[in-house]
Amino acid sequence: MKTLVCLSPGQFEYQSVETPSTQPGFSLLRIKRIGICGTDLHAYQGNQPFFSYPRILGHELSADVLTTDHPDFKPGDAVTIIPYFHCGTCIACRKDKTNCCKQMQVSGVHIDGGMTEQLLVPSYALVKSEGLSYDELALVEPLAIGAHGIRRANVTPDEFVLVIGAGPIGLGTMEFARIAGAKVIAMDVNDDRLSFCRQTLHVDYTLNPKRENPLEQLERITNGEMPTVVIDATGNLNAINAGFSYLAHGGRYVLIGLQKEAITLSHPEFHKREATLMSSRNATRADFVHVMDCLRKGLVSPANYITHRVDFNQVKDRFEDFLKPENKVIKALIDLS
Structure with a gap:
C-alpha cells in the first residue's frame, strides 16, 4: 500500500509498505478522507512541538472498517477516530481525561498517522458515523478541539x-x-x-x-x-x-x-x-458526540470549512500551496476515494 512520509521539514516522499497485520484489540481501516490541519502544516515547516521525523502525518480522518474485533462495529462501517491513543491507567485516564493521558500517543504526531491507504488503530478509538458523510467525519476532530x-x-x-x-x-x-x-x-x-x-x-x-x-x-x-x-x-x-x-x-x-x-x-x-x-488539550469522546450531534442538526455547516481538495497522489506537489495566505485555505481535504 502507498503512504506519504514526511522525512524531514519540507520533504515528503511516497513509499510502498506492507499492509498492517491485524492484532487483538485493533481495527484495520481503509482511509477515505484526511483533513490537513495546523499540526500537519507546522510539522512540515519544522516548528511543531512533541515531534520527530520521519513521520506519517494526518489525524483528521474518515474511513471504512476493513477488519475489527470490536463488537459494536463490522466491516464496511463508516467511522472517524479519536486519534489521541491513551494508556487507560494513568491518573488522567482514571478521571476520564484521556485527552491528556500521561503516555499520550497522538496519531500523526507521536506515532505514524493517516496519510496512508490503510491504518491500524486501537478499536476503542472508533466512532460510528451515525449517518454523517466522509467529509463531515473528517471535520469532527478539529471541531471537537x-x-x-x-x-x-x-x-x-x-x-x-x-x-x-x-x-x-x-x-x-x-x-x-x-x-x-x-x-x-x-x-x-x-x-x-x-x-x-x-x-x-x-x-x-x-x-x-x-x-x-x-x-x-x-x-x-x-x-x-x-x-x-x-x-x-x-x-x-x-x-x-x-x-x-x-x-x-x-x-x-x-x-x-x-x-x-x-x-x-x-x-x-x-x-x-x-x-x-x-x-485545553485535544478533546474527549463527549466532545466528539456533541460535534456530531451539531453536524446532524445543521448547527454547523461543513461547507463553511472545506475550501480546498486534493487527491492523495498529488499531496506531495500541492502541500506548499496550503501554506500560502493568498490561497485563503480554511480546510483542505485529501481524498482517497
Whole structure:
C-alpha cells in the first residue's frame, strides 16, 4: 500500500509498505478522507512541538472498517477516530481525561498517522458515523478541539467570549461558543479571515488589533466590562501574552493554541481579577458526540470549512500551496476515494 512520509521539514516522499497485520484489540481501516490541519502544516515547516521525523502525518480522518474485533462495529462501517491513543491507567485516564493521558500517543504526531491507504488503530478509538458523510467525519476532530475549549471555559448564554485567532481551530471555537449562546468576538490580524467570520459564520463582532486599539474596542463592545472568557487559538507568544490584558474581572483564559516558549503575565493584574488560566488539550469522546450531534442538526455547516481538495497522489506537489495566505485555505481535504 502507498503512504506519504514526511522525512524531514519540507520533504515528503511516497513509499510502498506492507499492509498492517491485524492484532487483538485493533481495527484495520481503509482511509477515505484526511483533513490537513495546523499540526500537519507546522510539522512540515519544522516548528511543531512533541515531534520527530520521519513521520506519517494526518489525524483528521474518515474511513471504512476493513477488519475489527470490536463488537459494536463490522466491516464496511463508516467511522472517524479519536486519534489521541491513551494508556487507560494513568491518573488522567482514571478521571476520564484521556485527552491528556500521561503516555499520550497522538496519531500523526507521536506515532505514524493517516496519510496512508490503510491504518491500524486501537478499536476503542472508533466512532460510528451515525449517518454523517466522509467529509463531515473528517471535520469532527478539529471541531471537537474547539468544542472542548468551550466546555473547559464553561461558557454560558449571553456572556462575551473573545476568540483570538481565526484559523480553522479558532473558527470552530467560535461556532461552539455561538451554539452555547455566547456573544462572540473574533480577533485576528487577517482581514480576509475576519470577513469570513462576519459573512459566513455571522460572528457578532470582529477586531483587527493591527488596525484598532484592542483594549478600547473590547471596552466599547462589552460596555467597559471586557470579555468574561478569552480563548487563544493562535499559539502565538505575543498574542497569548496580550490576551491576559483582555480579561474581565473574574474571567477565564483558555489556551487552546500551543507554543514552545514561556508565557509571561503581570501577576498583580491577573491576581486582582481573580482570573482563571487553563489549558485545553485535544478533546474527549463527549466532545466528539456533541460535534456530531451539531453536524446532524445543521448547527454547523461543513461547507463553511472545506475550501480546498486534493487527491492523495498529488499531496506531495500541492502541500506548499496550503501554506500560502493568498490561497485563503480554511480546510483542505485529501481524498482517497
